[in-house]
Amino acid sequence: MSAPYTPAAPPTFPPASTAPSQPPPTEAVARAPPHSYYGAPPPAQHPFPNAFSSTGPTQPQAPPPVSPQSFPQAPPVSQPPFSTAQVPPGPTQSYGGPLPPTQPSFSRPLLPTSQPSTFPAGPPPTSTPSQLPGVMQPQPPVSQPSPYHSGPPPTSTGFPPQVGAPPRPPFAGMQGPPMASQGPPMASQGPPLASQGPPMAQANHVPPTQPGMPPGPINASLSGPPPQLGMLGYPPQQNGEHQCEPFYRVRGPHPGYTGPYPGQPNYGAPPAAPAAAPPALKRLDPDSIPSPQASDMPPVQKTRHRIDPDAIPSPIQVIEDDKANKGSEPFTTGVRGQAPPLVTTKFQVKDQGNASPRYIRCTAYNIPCNSDMAKQSQVPLAAVIKPLAPLPPDETPPYLVDHGESGPIRCNRCKAYMCPYMQFIEGGRRFQCGFCSCVTEVPPHYFQHLDHTGKRVDCYDRPELSMGSYEFTATVDYCKNNKIPQPPAFIFLIDVSYNAVKNGMVGIICQELKTLLDYLPRENPDVESNIRVGFVTYNKVLHFYNVKASLAQPQMMVVSDVADMFVPLLDGFLVNVSESRVVIESLLDQIPEMFADTRETESVFGPVIQAGLEALKAADCAGKLFVCHSSLPIAEAPGKLKNREDKKLVGTDKEKSLFQPQVSFYNTLAKECVAQGCCVDLFLFPNQYVDVATLGVVPTSTGGSIYKYTYFQASSDQERFLNDLRRDVQKQVGFDALMRVRTSTGIRATDFFGSFYMSNTTDVELAGLDCDKTVTVEFRHDDKLSEETGALMQCAVLYTSCSGQRRLRIHNMAVNCCSQLADLYRNCETDTIINFFAKYAYRSVLGSPIKNVRDSLVNQCAQILACYRKNCASPSSAGQLILPECMKLLPVYLNCVLKSDVLQPGADVSLDDRAYLRQLVSTLDVSESHVFFYPRLLPLQKLDVMSMSLPVAVRNSEERLSRGGVYLLENGLNIFLWVGVNAQQELLQNIFGTPAFGQIDPNMTSLPALDNPFSKRLREIIESFRAQRSRYMKLMVVKQEDKLELIFKHFLVEDKSNNGGASYVDFLCHMHKEIRQLLS
Known part of the structure; x- marks a missing residue:
């Protein structure tokens, strides 16, 4: 959450970041x-x-x-x-x-x-x-x-x-x-x-x-x-x-x-x-x-x-x-290009001008000055960004800054937001952009004099001039259709077909929601949540529920024409929990009883998401759908699927088709969801193949999550499901989000990995963005960089908070540039490189044979290490394997990626499991x-x-x-x-x-x-x-x-x-052989 910023306060600083910056x-x-x-x-x-x-x-x-x-x-x-x-x-x-x-x-x-x-x-x-x-x-x-x-x-x-x-x-x-x-x-x-x-x-x-086995992947x-x-x-x-x-x-x-x-x-x-x-x-x-x-x-x-x-x-x-x-x-962020502690080290961060590593981690903190050097080294230049990352209690969340009705101060040319990299000139009347060097007038209300070093005298009273991460309140110009957004809604859509009832899922979720609805996300713990809720159950048809506070009992309305989905009621579908509590509890008691004797085994899926989307459209708000689903949607309806699990394709060039959606319907539906700010979280309870590759299209395009509980049994899996559901409902989330990454002249963001949708090459659109999601960005050179100025990156995320307020969250990062390969190899972070390689490889299986994906990973790793050996290491015998200190674990970790079930499955790893893992890894932080x-x-x-x-x-x-x-x-x-x-x-x-x-x-x-x-x-x-x-x-x-x-x-x-993956020792020997071949 953001802390409001009060400009009038005297310049005394909270103890959270008093330490002066440490020397490198x-x-x-x-x-x-x-x-x-x-x-x-x-x-x-x-x-x-x-x-x-x-x-x-x-x-x-x-x-x-x-x-x-x-x-x-x-x-x-x-x-x-x-x-x-x-x-x-x-x-x-x-x-x-x-x-x-x-x-x-x-x-x-x-x-x-x-x-x-x-x-x-x-x-x-x-x-x-x-x-x-x-x-x-x-x-x-x-x-x-x-x-x-x-x-x-x-x-x-x-x-x-x-x-x-x-x-x-x-x-x-x-x-x-x-x-x-x-x-x-x-x-x-x-x-x-x-x-x-x-x-x-x-x-x-x-x-x-x-029965005692855990459902989800283990990693x-x-x-x-x-x-x-x-x-x-x-x-x-x-x-x-x-x-x-x-x-x-x-x-x-x-x-x-x-x-x-x-x-x-x-x-x-x-x-x-x-x-x-x-x-x-x-x-x-x-x-x-x-x-x-x-x-x-x-x-x-x-x-x-x-x-x-x-x-x-x-x-x-x-x-x-x-x-x-x-x-x-403490790790202080005031030194440009300083690599943070590893993710396995517990440390405190003090924001002094660059974003905390909890928000952004880079593959390298000293990047090549030109593209030739980058190509020679083959080290990927990327950042793993987690815009709403939670912070430990001893760190201060980003401050909230209000620049008034005119909105945040920005560069006239590249539209970068005010940040510590802007240089004030002409006595403070203008500023020069650190990203594009354009000079912009300072609005009169934002003017302040400069001190003898050229800094504004209020520099340390303004988060946007002294910190790496902060938030701006957005004006109506930043809102969709220039209209202040409505508070978001949560809609729970529950499969009530035979399997879902018999395995206990329906009874468990209905019982849990009675208490969970008191914990909807809110910005102030003392204030009631603004989020409204609605309920739908379904099998081959959909049942909508009117839970208006004035009713004595909930009312059910059935839509059986699933080919043309509509919401049969507006008033009473999305309600405030505290006002309608009695009716909601009555409904949640009745649902398990109503469907206890169902014999309906078939279910639909596409119309379920359409129903939630139409409800949000009718209420003119963004929101999240929590879909609990148990089987392959084979009933006649839009988005109907067939069982295409074919183990004979595994290991062939056609294997990639198994990771692609089998129909285009869900891609179109996902696009509509993003336009409305409708995020979908999917909870799967399969007893057989459900085609996760296709059902997962909407969640992974809208910033949502997939949870999978195969062979769900209440006795052993209830605790895991309920804890996942509780966290998913309660965690901090932003809606209708748009993210753009700006960079200083010389590099640009060229590729993006994660759960989102992109309608152009620069804007990452997320119907929902929660505190666990990351977006990984790859950069490439489009010009030469200067060692003196380094390279800058600014990630700006425009989103609607859970209270309905439109905000901009800004994260800034400066890294060094180098003309010597040794400086690059000294400032890499292997864990982030592996995160990038895994996401790159897991996405590549959609379009390339898995063998090619694995070969290219090994080849790139060998090129990175061979370039180091050739250009940076002391002369030594060809029989020695020489590894850069920062990358000495690259072979062992890369081997783990190559041995993973997505890239090298064992005989009993199902296609659904592989598709689930492939989608899961795309949003993992380092x-x-x-x-x-x-x-x-x-x-x-x-x-x-x-x-x-x-x-x-x-x-x-x-x-x-x-x-x-x-x-x-x-x-x-x-x-x-x-x-x-x-x-x-x-x-x-x-x-x-x-x-x-x-x-x-x-x-x-x-x-x-x-x-x-x-x-x-x-x-x-x-x-x-x-x-x-x-x-x-x-x-x-x-x-x-x-x-x-x-x-x-x-x-x-x-x-x-057991599935043929190499041991660490053998893979290291193999990498050595590859490197020697490249060098010879």
Whole structure:
């Protein structure tokens, strides 16, 4: 929410941002932690190290921006070792003048709304060889549950005949895959990956399973590994580069390897028998839990790796280093081109002239001065913008500025809004635009004198002159048809066909709405919400309800002519909740009873959205439709669909057609919705194929959301559905929004990704824009940029607030420009680059074969790293892989995107699940895409109940799990609690109330509320994780060696996946080969 701005207040500043701007952090070499989190890697017989110590990192200093990680050469010369090279630090430009000691007197809001590291050597751990892209054909995937379902199809006794395909059985062929033996070791791979889609896939959500299974996708969350052994600082060299000692020894080839990359693919060959394991060695762990013997380790395939996984860049290490270096001080935004802390670091933001990273994150904070350099590096230039992002309680929401009847002050030529980049001249009578350099007269009412530095004397009293983000009240000129908008409306449209009634959805939502309607969004918590509500139920026909306050009972009106939809009543359909409460409650009690005995199995869908749209048109207001729908709309009506699920098309050039809508009707309907400001949120409860690719067109074009609860069962899925519904109804939202991104001369916004509609090339139209939605913008050069002035971006969003007020929210961002590639590579943000790559790839599957999409991703990543190696790194052996410090995690994260279900599905991942995930990822912010692709995995046996801090996460690999431990994995869509077969009895007693592994119920979806400190702390952690995510994460308990463990292993993304996705180690070797080919 915005705080009103009172110009008359004296220039005293609220304490929220008193700190003067900090100088850019000096670049220092990170010191090594005193000891490692892991012992030496286990020998081949001990594939799973025990839990790791949770000691926090100890480097207090900021890391050097780029540093080499080098993998020394093994006896065979062609074996690729790795290293990261460091580039000399570049100058940081400070934007603006010195900051005043005080803070502006804006009135308070009503509502708050990469470090170098070396990695230790160790004996080669076991690992699964995996195929990499090159000429590799994906292995036939082992059948396994798709991670998107909530439970198995219910038994069909007593059900009316279903139309369409029967629900597929969960767990088809669920035996565990022979992971170890799949595919040849990577050393023998053939040609480069760019020429062929690599078979790297990994499911991103939960498959259908028994009733206890979570419905929605599960995704990976990022948490990096703890610091490793023997980390050495990098001594500065004379030439300004930091060269590091090789950080891991490559041993000679194992007996089974003929050499690195011999180029003899045996993809079709039967799985090779695992090599005999060497004699067991006892492994010491700096851990309170005794180290398990070989017999205690989870049975993982005994295979061989040439590279020690502890010796390659670790996400956990990077995350922990960033927390140590950047988590303690506030991040002040007054320095141009300063990269913010990672999304995994908790930090406070002080707005001093650039937008907070909570609103805008860039792929690079120092962009190339010209297009040739940008093309050479292949680093995408993009920004992920979340215009209405919620802020933590200790940060001030954007102030609301009123420039009076004439509206906000703007540049005459490019129409940019007044911001800190405007330069006042001629004593303050005119200002020069920072975007287009045009000079504009200052209106008399806005005139103010300048001080000796050329700044206005009221600069720090005006948010638009001193802050990166603020809001303007918009005048009637900014309103549709030059008319002040009506308050918006919410319309609930509920499917009452047979399935929706029988699975309990209808009764649950009607009961919930009785209380939920008291929590409609409002700007002032002390004032009643202005939002009006209406209700429709439907199957093959639509039922509208008159709930006018003066009625004793609600009245139903039925529209059976669905081919020509109209709203049969105006007065009494949209009402104020407090005035009509008695009638609304009576209606919500009656709906489940009215349809309890329905035998109607068919339903419509297109006319349902038409009905809501027509109601908003009749009321002349914007609003949101909450549609709860359960089946493929096969009834005769506009928008009727047929079942087109055809698994035979998967993997062919025609696969892209399955992601495209099967009829154009919904595209036209979406366009009409946007014109009216009608946003659609869709809650799906399917038991079989519903064609999410087509049903999702309207939600994804109007700024809406899709929620999916496959095989919905009230007992296990009610909590997730109700929490999603509550959050969706209550969250901050703007209506009838229009967003434009302006840039300074030299670059322009050329491409946009997200849930919106565009009728031209510049304006992003959103019928609804909520606090979770992001719009990702790609920029390209159209001229040269200057290092002196940098590049500017202004995002302006015009929207109607939930109280009906028209507003403009402005976010400004300035970044540096560079003429040296080293400066670009030193100031990139890998998490944002991966967010962009995922959205770009997921959109590309609409028009290109998936193999081509995967190949282009790998090729672009290889080009980025090859350009760095060629132009920025110190000379070194071709056998070393050299990664820029800021991008050393690019390969591991990119591999997670390639292995995701959209780009490399397992056999049991449905087309609907893939379409759902594809649409979901398009609007994720950087923190959610991070955890989606690289889940957060916490060892609970290390949880200190006396501390508020969490145990250090462990890497997403089965090797990191101890049979004696219990682990929590979250990926933004689900939470898993993995229980090792030898978990300590005391731990099990504290969590589950039973000391016996065999007595733990794998179907539980919530933990028992036990009266002990461990149980309380664990439940607090789970709730805090849920609060950080836009969707409610259902809890799944997974017992080791249980059939559900296959689902859990989908999210151990550093391992080879059952559907042919490469392990991190193998993919890194493959990337190295690609880079060497580009360089040669």
